Amino acid sequence: MDLDDTPEQAAYRAQVRGWLDEHKSEAPILQGPGALEDEDEIVAARRVWQGKLAEGGLAGVTWPKEYGGQGLGPIEQVICNQEIGRAKVPGILDAIGVGMLGPTIIAHGSEEQKSRYLGPMLHGDEVWCQLFSEPAAGSDLAAVQARARLQEDGSWRLSGQKVWTTNAHFASFGLLLARTDADVPKHNGLTMFVIPMDAKGVTVRGLRQISGEAEFNEVFFDDVALDAAAVVGGAGNGWGTALTTLMFERVTIGLGGEGLGYSSTRFATAIAGDEAARRDPEVRHKLGEIASELLAVRFTGYRTLTALQHGQIPGPEAGLAKVTIVKGAIGAGDLIADVLGPGALAEDSEWAYMISFLPGLKSAGGTEEILRNTVGERVLGLPPEPRLDKGIPFSELRSKEGAAA
């Protein structure tokens, strides 16, 4: 058991740190004096910065070399993340593309798709978005209704709606899960597509959240034409392809807890600034409980990493780390607001933003309830709840749901 770098890891860390020392003055400033404010400017600057990170080998660390990556392991990815955090510069803009969608294309895409899309994705020239969730398909993702119909010439026509789509308003492409056959059980009739976001019939609308900001979008598709080469991983295989993406999402979450900024040290520092709060037994007790769990997540991440190093894929229990992070951060936001009073809820307060952001995060990437179901069934081996949709053609589900109610 060892938390220190091996000589090879230390050498890699020194290399990354050296590159960052040399180039960090070129990074866009997002906070503090001189920070960029205009969103378009921020996105443009972060694209350029992602390109530089890619050239320096700090993006796509785990991607195979043939696709422009470094061909390294998860440990090196974490070291790279740690050094980027230490240098206080932004990471890559398109974390969803490079972290989840690119690896899905590497696993399931055609050679043409890999050579066309991966390079520009890695360098930030083309940002990607993930078009999976719908208003009526989130936890039950296989219930997607966005419908792609095969045309006589082998092309497809797509209509429907997606939601919670981060970065859609400046993305060039999306990876989209659509129903292509409604006459088979729901997991079987799905297909994954690449969709150009500037295609005719695609409309993106910002979705404002509690914070007042629009970080997510709704995306509407009105009879969008897609050619046959847009299919990723074969028609009807969309569910298996989606599971690959979700697996990479779990790895990203499992390793990136503190990347969200929800660290015990940050919360303790906020409270320690108030001398009366610092000595108050109740405040200390609450902080101690929250901080202990958040500290645990850091080491759960190292355990996940150890599993990855030994060739094991982290299971759904990595999702429990997300439950802990959200629970801890919600508790911390509440405590800090109790300590700082209404001042914590000022318009420009980092705490007001965090407090507003967290209720939604609880459902992001799978609601807490569905995560607990998955962990209960896959990890503890508890029996699933009886379900009404097994083996039933998707087209007949609606009437079944009506009858059950």
Added chain:
Amino acid sequence: MNLALSDEQVFLREAARGALSRFKTVEAAREALDGHADALPDLWPTACEAGWPGLLIDEAHGGAGLEAFDAMLVLGECGRVLAGVPLLGHLPATAMLSDSPGAAGFLADLASGERRAAYLPAQPPDDVRERWSTDPAKGFQRGSLPTAGAAGEDGRVSVAGSFAFVPDAPGANVLAGVALQDEQPIGVAILADAPGVSVEPVTRYDATRSLGHVTLEHAPAVMLDCPEESLISAWHLVQALIAAESLGSVETALEVTVAYAKERHTFGRAIGSYQAVKHALTEVLRQLENGRSLLYYAGWARTGAPNEFALAASAARSVAGRALDDAARTMISVHGGIGATWEHDAPLYFRRAQLSRRLLGGTAGATDRVAGELMAQAA
């Protein structure tokens, strides 16, 4: 970076599980509650055979020279089956004595288990409390450390004061702890059969937990020449050990409850299929996994980052204490009425949980220290 257990660690854990499985420790726990204290097996010979008493003593003095994390693996196995192996008292005492060159003469007998030690728990100062303190025999106000007089010609000091609820004190041969000499903390080792020493066994709620009130009336003590850090570290070590022991109990509680939730049917389906039950069990797993992660932190920090050991061990204790309380309560409620009866094992784990959480400064004390350590770093 690698948190995998070594082959030796896997072997140590499996050997411990095997050795303890030869005894009906859980049944004995129930019988002992019924007043048959002699039902509790003497597990010290088993511990000695396995080499556990010398886990933290170096090889030159007859020990195994292992790390805190290895000791935690053994404590976890004890916790799984509520085995009363007196390591919680012995191991922190051996850690203090190992750091004291002048006490080297004690070590061989303590490593072999020929003689047994008990740690006299003393909570070090923190960011807002300037004094050392002890667990009180009753009430909320923490006690004061015993005082030591000036060293005599033989280098011995005379110690006066008391420690309440000392784990594994009854039957121990050597008591090792902290006393104040001219307001300064010093390490002391006292032979249990020396004049002025009395150990009053106390049984509270969980018959598997051996406890004693130790009174020192000008008892002769050897002054330990370990650094003050060792006195502090011993407290955090005992926190990490009881955390590991508690998480072992959580493992069993969860396994037994999950098995029952798969078996027991209501309204035509296994109760574990209901979200209300499934989510409660997943919550126990979440706390268990958090606790396990913190054991790695504590195990690594004791030697790898000593200035974080207080934080790591306190966080492990805090999470483990709450996990055990929740696991025991969930065990009872998922089992329904039977879970709250004498017939079932659940009340034994519940009793273990309630007493453990109040010993050694309490889970609440550890939780407070987590906040204190983090805020002191921030200042």
